[in-house]
Amino acid sequence: MRCLAVCHSELVIRTLAQVLPPSFDVDFLVESRPLAKRLHDAGLAAAGGDLRKTETYVRADVSPGTCVLIEDHARRSPAPALEAVFDAGAALVYLLEMPDGRDDGARAARQERLRNKFPELSFLSLPELVGPPLVNELSRSMTRGRVQQYQRYFNDANRILILLHNDPDPDAMASGLALRNLLRRTKTTAIIGALQGVTRPENLRMVNLLDIQVETVTPQDFGGFDRVAMVDVQPHYFGGLVDRVDLVIDHHPPQPGYSAVFRDIRPDYGSTCTILTEHLRAVDVNISERTATAMLYAIKSDTLFFNRQANAVDIEAFSYLYPLADAAMIRKMEGAELTLDRLEYVARAYRTGCASEQVFCAFLGAVSREDFIPYVADFFLQVEDVKWTFVSGVVGDNLVIAVRNLGYARNAGELVRKLFSDIGSAGGHRAMAKAVIPVEAFRGKYHLLSDDAINLTIRSAALQVLREHAVTEKKKDSPRT
């Protein structure tokens, strides 16, 4: 592609000459003839001329297919040069904006003015071009400093505990592996442990396929370790059992009330493994295929494959780990979603549930494990025309209700709080929510004699709130007279 760079400063010229690939056939146009000669002598295709005259650009053989880059001048308006270059027939014109002390608002206003005059003009900003890679590099060295500090701090410990939350999920386990890798430890000197082990079938499948050992520890064991680290969880989770740790790495919102020698908490990250990918990259540690596979699977599962709370850093970590991981293994772990006992509950919900007004409601009765309930709620949300699912079941003495929602108008978390927070714990996000209510309290509130009425009760309460909401939305939409 032919490119004409209209420049004032030698630094910009030399930089462009170096960064543009040979497929860009670049000619430089400058105002100062001595500069043009110097560039020419240095082997660059450069010419001099009056930048405000159309004939200068005609002579430079500008056509609609030429990419024209115009370097902003510190003291002069770019308008005359732009007018001349468009008159000469250019169509692909970029103004390369230089840092000039204008704030963002003033810059936007100037762009607007110029674009009104030259609708085809595009803008490139030098600070924006230089910024991202520079900031990336500098934050990587900040991370490097941080990681090297905790590596040294853990170095002389005989035994290390990497503590995970109860019923560890892929992100917790993969973070454990990654941290052990960073601390250059083996499973005998750095134990990955949890107070309650893994139970969910797809997580057990990950444990088996990747041969991950999560040891069950008790609070009494903590004293037997020289250092304690926590990943994907913070000490408050353990309700006063641990008030001091050596290292916390987590992507949940920061919690007060504990002391940690080192902490790296980034609530805007989609997974803890994303943070740990940055740690591993910063210190150039070899990532084994097993660890990369676990971490990649963790990022996928914590972000629901980028459907939930993922951002550029998660995608960046994902693409970094992807070539290091075993993709076939990940497919195998994902296949673990469907198990016979899950299908059993799906079938139960299908037999006993009902769908109307885009709402699916089912009661599973006594459920052997709580995670069957959200599983079934997720499952039925895939059904054509279903926008809400309310799936309930009894776990011990509690009624657990999982709510899922496809629509964008209504918040599932708010809805369960409105319906059930007076008799139990209720909360969640826009798309998923949960309530846990003592069965007796639920029966008391709704005067129920039998369990069979539970589903109908939840259904009519939910439909009522959703209908009320639909009415208020309609009122908001109707034009005022």
Ligand SMILES: [Mn+2]
């Ligand atoms: Mn997580």
